[in-house]
Amino acid sequence: MAITKVWLDESENECTMCGACEAVCDAVFEVPEKAIIKEGVDFAANEAEIKDAADSCPVAVIAYAVDGSDARAN
Numbered sequence: 057m058a059i060t061k062v063w064l065d066e067s068e069n070e071c072t073m074c075g076a077c078e079a080v081c082d083a084v085f086e087v088p089e090k091a092i093i094k095e096g097v098d099f100a101a102n103e104a105e106i107k108d109a110a111d112s113c114p115v116a117v118i119a120y121a122v123d124g125s126d127a128r129a130n
């Protein structure tokens with residue numbers, strides 16, 4: 057079960073730009089204004105931090121999928 061996709065699962069621009077995801081996992085997340093997922097990151101090498109960032113997001117928009125799936129796993 058390796059994380060192969062990370063995205064912001066938003067329906068109404070919910071990201072509050074709080075910066076929590078970047079504080080927990082700056083290898084993957086950046087919050088210049090609204091949070092973005094960095095390009096070319098090895099998600100599998102940052103799994104624990106990605107999960108911590110998803111748990112830290114106050115509006116629960118950080119989503120990830122595993123093993124090549126497009127379905128949200130969290």
Ligand code: SF4
Binds near residue numbers: 071073090117
């Ligand atoms: S933790 Fe969530 S709300 Fe905060 S900047 Fe990251 S994606 Fe946005």
